[in-house]
Amino acid sequence: MSGDRQNIVIKGASEHNLKNIDLVIPRQKITVVTGVSGSGKSSLVFDTILAEAQRRFFHTLSYYTRQFLDMSTRPKFHVLKGLSPAIALAQMETQASPRATVGTFSDIAELLGVLFARFGKQHCPRHGHPTEALTENEILRLVEEKFAGQLLAVCAPIVEQKKGHFRARLNALAEKGYLKIFADGRVLPLTPVPDLEREEKHTLKLIVDYVRVQDSQRSRLLRSLKLAFAESDGFVECFASLKDGQIDEKSQALFSARGGCPDCGFSWPALDSRYFAVNSLGRCPECNALGTLSENEDDTQEESVLETLSKAICSACSGTGFAARLAAITLNGSTIQTLNLLPLRELWRFLNTLQTHPLAQNLAFKRVLDEVTQIAERNHKTGLGYLHLARRVRSLSGGEIGRLKLAGILSETLRGVLYILDEPSQGLHPLEINELLMNLTRLKELGNTIIVVDHDEFIIRNADWVVDLGPGGGAQGGEVVAAFAPEDAHRYKLQSLTAANLQNKLAFPQTAAMPAPERVFIKITHAHIHNLRIPNVSFLRAAFNVVCGVSGAGKTSLVLHTVYPQLLANIESQRQQKVRRSELASIHLIDRKSLAKSTVSMPITYLDAFTGVRQIFAQCPEAQIRGLSLRSLSLHAEGGRCEHCGGKGEILLVMKFLPDARVRCEYCRGKRYKQEVLDVLYRGYSIADILDLTIAEACEVFKFHKQILKKLQPAFDLGLGYLKLGQPTLSLSGGENQRLKLAPFMSGTNVANTVFLLDEPTRGLHVQDVAALLKVLRDLVVRGATIICIEHSTDVIRHADWIVELGPGAADEGGQVIFEGDLAGLRGAEASRMRAWI
Numbered sequence: 150m151s152g153d154r155q156n157i158v159i160k161g162a163s164e165h166n167l168k169n170i171d172l173v174i175p176r177q178k179i180t181v182v183t184g185v186s187g188s189g190k191s192s193l194v195f196d197t198i199l200a201e202a203q204r205r206f207f208h209t210l211s212y213y214t215r216q217f218l219d220m221s222t223r224p225k226f227h228v229l230k231g232l233s234p235a236i237a238l239a240q241m242e243t244q245a246s247p248r249a250t251v252g253t254f255s256d257i258a259e260l261l262g263v264l265f266a267r268f269g270k271q272h273c274p275r276h277g278h279p280t281e282a283l284t285e286n287e288i289l290r291l292v293e294e295k296f297a298g299q300l301l302a303v304c305a306p307i308v309e310q311k312k313g314h315f316r317a318r319l320n321a322l323a324e325k326g327y328l329k330i331f332a333d334g335r336v337l338p339l340t341p342v343p344d345l346e347r348e349e350k351h352t353l354k355l356i357v358d359y360v361r362v363q364d365s366q367r368s369r370l371l372r373s374l375k376l377a378f379a380e381s382d383g384f385v386e387c388f389a390s391l392k393d394g395q396i397d398e399k400s401q402a403l404f405s406a407r408g409g410c411p412d413c414g415f416s417w418p419a420l421d422s423r424y425f426a427v428n429s430l431g432r433c434p435e436c437n438a439l440g441t442l443s444e445n446e447d448d449t450q451e452e453s454v455l456e457t458l459s460k461a462i463c464s465a466c467s468g469t470g471f472a473a474r475l476a477a478i479t480l481n482g483s484t485i486q487t488l489n490l491l492p493l494r495e496l497w498r499f500l501n502t503l504q505t506h507p508l509a510q511n512l513a514f515k516r517v518l519d520e521v522t523q524i525a526e527r528n529h530k531t532g533l534g535y536l537h538l539a540r541r542v543r544s545l546s547g548g549e550i551g552r553l554k555l556a557g558i559l560s561e562t563l564r565g566v567l568y569i570l571d572e573p574s575q576g577l578h579p580l581e582i583n584e585l586l587m588n589l590t591r592l593k594e595l596g597n598t599i600i601v602v603d604h605d606e607f608i609i610r611n612a613d614w615v616v617d618l619g620p621g622g623g624a625q626g627g628e629v630v631a632a633f634a635p636e637d638a639h640r641y642k643l644q645s646l647t648a649a650n651l652q653n654k655l656a657f658p659q660t661a662a663m664p665a666p667e668r669v670f671i672k673i674t675h676a677h678i679h680n681l682r683i684p685n686v687s688f689l690r691a692a693f694n695v696v697c698g699v700s701g702a703g704k705t706s707l708v709l710h711t712v713y714p715q716l717l718a719n720i721e722s723q724r725q726q727k728v729r730r731s732e733l734a735s736i737h738l739i740d741r742k743s744l745a746k747s748t749v750s751m752p753i754t755y756l757d758a759f760t761g762v763r764q765i766f767a768q769c770p771e772a773q774i775r776g777l778s779l780r781s782l783s784l785h786a787e788g789g790r791c792e793h794c795g796g797k798g799e800i801l802l803v804m805k806f807l808p809d810a811r812v813r814c815e816y817c818r819g820k821r822y823k824q825e826v827l828d829v830l831y832r833g834y835s836i837a838d839i840l841d842l843t844i845a846e847a848c849e850v851f852k853f854h855k856q857i858l859k860k861l862q863p864a865f866d867l868g869l870g871y872l873k874l875g876q877p878t879l880s881l882s883g884g885e886n887q888r889l890k891l892a893p894f895m896s897g898t899n900v901a902n903t904v905f906l907l908d909e910p911t912r913g914l915h916v917q918d919v920a921a922l923l924k925v926l927r928d929l930v931v932r933g934a935t936i937i938c939i940e941h942s943t944d945v946i947r948h949a950d951w952i953v954e955l956g957p958g959a960a961d962e963g964g965q966v967i968f969e970g971d972l973a974g975l976r977g978a979e980a981s982r983m984r985a986w987i
Contacts, residue, residue: 157198157567157598161227165192166627173632176231178613179589179599183647184630185915186885187622187871190602191571195239197224198600199569202235233567233598238554245542248428248438248470252489252538254553255528257496260521261538262425265478265485268514271417273410274477280416283409285378289371291414292387295402296362300390303373304331304354305381306403306418310430314345315353322355322380329356329394336395355380359390383407384418417478425485427470436463438470440541469539481506492960494534497525524556531556532581535701535960546705551576555585564596574605575912578699578941579986582607604915610635610651617647622871623843650916671733671904671935673715679706680964687969688712692950693930694937697983698967701959704939708906712937713738716904733935734902739890741908744878749784749796752844752881753874755889758860765854766836772829781826782836789826791817797877821875840875847874863895864888867925868918884913888922894934895925901933911942923948943986947972954983 157174167189174180182190201224245254252258271280283291292301307322307330308315319330323339330337331354337343345351357380358373360366377385389400405416423429427438436442442461462468469489476484481503488496500522508514528534531552542550555573573589574582582605589599593613601608609615615638617630631645641648669690676683681703688694696704716736723732744755753759763782766772772781781789784796794800794814798821813819820827820837827835832850834842842850844864851857864872867888872881881889887910894900911919919942926936930950938945946952952975954968967980975984 155231157229157231159193159197159226159229161225162193162197162229163225164197165189166623167192167197167225168627170627170629172616172629174598174600174616175614176233176598177593177596179593179601179611180614180616181601181603181609181612182616182618183602183604183609183915184618184626185620185622185646185917186868186913188618188620188626188915189628190618192627193616193618194569194600194602195237195571197226197229198232198567199235199237200224201226201229202232202567205232206234233565235567235569236558236563237569237571238558238573239571247541247543249542250427250470250489250538251493251533251536251540251542251545251553253428254542255524255538255556257521257524257528257538258426258489259422260517260524261485261488262422262431263517264514264521265425265475265480266420266422267517268508268511269420269478269480271408271420272477272479273413273415274474275413275415276410277477278410280405280408280410282407283404283414283416285371285374285406288385288404288406288409288414289367289374291404291409292370292374292402293362293367295414296387296389296400299362301360301362301370302331302388302390302396303357303360303370303377304386304388304396305357305377305379306354306384306386307381308351308353309418310350310352310423312348312350314347315351316342316345319343319353327355327357330354331356331388331396334398354386359394378406382419384416420478425471425475431471431475431485433463433466433470433472435465435473436470439463440466440468440470440539489539490537492535492537493525494529496538497522497529497534500525528553528556532584532700532959535962546576546700549576549700552581552700555588567598567600568592570599570601570603572603572913573601574603574608576700576909576941578697578982579607579943580982581700586611604913606650606916609647615647617641617645619646622868623845624871625845626871646917647915671716673707673712676707676711678710679703680960681706681711682964683707683966686953686966688935688937688953689951690935691930691933692935693926693948694935694951694953695940695946695949696937696953696955697940697946698955698963699957699959699982702955702957702963704955705908706964707953707955708937708939709738709740709908713906732902733904736904736906737890737894739887739905739907739910741884741886741912744881744886744889750878751840751875752864752869752872752878752889753840753847755878756860756864756892758857758874761854761857761860762836762839762851765831766829769829769831775825775829777826777829782822784821789822791821791823793817794821796821837875840873842874843870844872844874845870859896860893863892863925866895866921867892868914868921882913884910891925894929900929903933904935904937905929907936907938909939909941911940911945916944919944943983946975946983947987954978954981956982 155176157176159172161169163169182194184190204223250258272278273280307318319339319342323342327339330339330343332343333351336356357377360370360373362370374385383406385404387402388396388398391397403416403418404414409416425431432438440463442463465473467486467490469486471486476486483499491499500518503509503518509518533549533552533556551573558568573585577585586608593599612635615635616632619626619628619630631641631648633641633648635651638648638651642652670687671690672685672687674685676686696708698704713736716733720733720736744750763779766782767777767779777789780786784790790796791814793816798814798817798819800812800814822837827837829835844861848858848861848865869885869888872885887907910922914922923945930936940946949972951971952968953966955965956963956967957980968975968978975981976987978984
């Protein structure tokens with residue numbers, strides 16, 4: 150077998166910070182790519198290997214198809230062979246839509262919608278009667294009862310919320326002699342044909358006739374109803390007509406020759422899956438599909454924990470987001486709302502019962518049923534059986550989101566595929582990582598190639614091949630430090646920290662146990678939100694506390710949804726009562742949400758160092774000659790910034806069928822400023838050059854400017870020296886966001902009596918980065934801070950002063966404190982599920 154059939158061969162890769170590297174990755178094996186933050190892992194795996202695999206696949210498609218795809222430029226390399234079609238699983242660091250649910254995320258909601266629309270038993274929402282077919286004379290009677298004496302607009306529904314200009318259809322209707330159309334809430338003439346926006350959704354109803362509902366016009370009304378049925382395949386909509394010919398939409402009455410309520414004549418339109426989608430026609434009008442009631446429903450606004458908890462569940466949809474009327478359609482006796490509130494394990498059982506239902510003899514029903522059953526089973530067996538479809542993605546923990554994404558690919562039976570996974574172990578308990586590894590091994594045994602970007606020691610030890618990049622981050626990275634089989638780690642321990650850690654576990658700084666009489670605790674009571682059943686729990690003051698447990702055990706509910714609001718309320722109460730200063734002074738939630746507060750938010754602005762840099766440039770002689778001020782160097786104000794891109798350096802291209810794309814601004818060439826500002830130099834750097842520096846490089850450039858260095862140095866100490874000063878904060882990972890949020894508290898800030906809550910801060914960190922982070926957290930504790938941290942990392946747990954373990958299982962099997970104490974106590978706790986890994 151030739152080398153490129155056995156291996157992926159890379160020569161001369163130089164994308165981003167990669168330094169012309171050569172590398173061989175074995176095919177049909179599990180390879181872990183690791184290294185410190187910024188060492189080039191994503192540049193190699195995603196920006197080179199994945200990008201080239203996708204580019205080559207795209208070029209097999211027709212030219213017409215390729216014009217709709219994101220055809221990025223060829224990555225920088227000399228040779229790359231041995232690639233297979235690639236499937237990637239990247240992190241989801243961006244905030245999910247408030248309407249995103251487990252159902253929409255897993256595709257189960259879409260498939261259930263197909264089953265309900267095609268095979269659901271329809272009833273009248275008002276009277277509960279089956280909406281069986283009505284005769285034309287029965288419909289005529291109902292129309293006469295409802296609209297007696299009124300001028301009636303008889304309409305045939307043509308289009309319901311679909312994109313297109315529908316010119317051919319409308320021309321055909323005009324040629325038949327019809328005069329008017331009710332289009333998107335307006336009555337329009339059919340001659341000339343209305344000019345509709347092709348890319349917008351439209352609702353069109355043909356106005357067949359205006360007729361007065363009275364005995365003398367009965368034959369005309371019946372004739373008009375028949376015409377409407379013919380034009381719309383058996384449906385008719387009737388509206389009261391206003392004096393000016395417009396239509397009173399509130400008076401709508403829908404009838405079908407194929408079905409209707411015997412009491413009121415209600416009939417359902419021709420249903421499709423959109424009617425059972427919370428993001429389409431099935432949306433609850435009371436809460437706008439959000440599931441909760443709130444005055445502010447801006448999807449783009451990030452909500453605080455307190456704002457989220459304060460919202461009331463919508464009573465109309467029970468939090469599912471579905472319109473209440475859909476409860477009148479059932480599938481084997483269950484409504485769409487009921488099924489969306491069932492835990493996945495129970496939904497899986499319900500779907501299995503349908504296998505013996507008479508409907509299962511229908512091939513279309515059986516095909517959809519089999520697919521949705523497989524997805525439900527896949528998620529259940531991945532350990533997510535306790536979640537229900539209506540659960541909002543925003544409320545899930547990192548581990549739950551990770552497993553939800555993994556379930557989509559780890560149970561497939563494809564062969565010869567290149568699977569690329571980004572930090573699949575993040576947010577997972579060691580027990581769950583073992584299950585993940587078994588799934589990866591099964592994929593490998595099917596003949597697939599697995600490349601994993603990860604730092605978890607267990608995954609690295611059980612991989613077939615390890616690639617360690619570094620030795621540092623940013624400009625100091627981009628090299629292959631070592632490539633080896635895990636069993637050969639001892640041969641590379643001198644050049645590779647990863648190999649050294651596999652050979653001899655790196656020692657983390659340990660602290661002496663605090664004497665019991667000196668321990669002061671923060672007590673939390675009545676933790677009963679979500680699945681929690683905790684009467685009280687304690688955390689050690691001025692110490693490093695860790696909350697651990699399996700995914701779904703209630704860690705997020707305890708720390709973010711209970712501890713945070715309780716302590717925040719207590720601190721506010723203390724301030725109002727002016728109690729002594731020995732009490733808690735403040736609390737800070739250091740979560741994974743983006744730092745971006747504006748479109749030009751950058752690390753240098755968050756660290757509050759940009760003003761000092763701008764002052765230096767404003768004082769340069771060239772700036773004073775040109776009359777440039779501090780404002781001229783701002784990206785938030787007009788003056789010196791490039792107005793074409795608004796100081797962003799790039800232009801956002803809104804794509805209709807693809808994610809929005811960003812391209813470099815052609816006016817400033819990505820420099821963000823006008824040329825007159827760029828001509829001002831400090832030590833040979835323009836202000837755009839400064840923004841292109843990494844934090845490590847900037848510390849050297851401004852080493853004699855103490856105020857700037859004081860603000861940049863903490864980020865460097867946190868292992869973020871590879872970040873560029875001017876990169877958008879939206880591009881940062883959740884782990885980078887957390888560490889950057891910690892930086893301002895490290896430089897002289899009084900943190901005594903301050904509580905910091907952290908949500909898995911070591912996710913995505915190499916063992917070397919973990920050591921640096923733990924040093925910073927320990928320094929904060931020494932200065933009097935209290936750290937309460939959600940974590941799965943055994944290195945972090947071993948470093949903790951106080952440990953709270955939740956469990957023993959997930960959801961209704963969790964939510965209890967199964968251990969509370971120090972490390973020595975955890976190692977002896979029989980109920981602990983973590984002790985075996987410590």
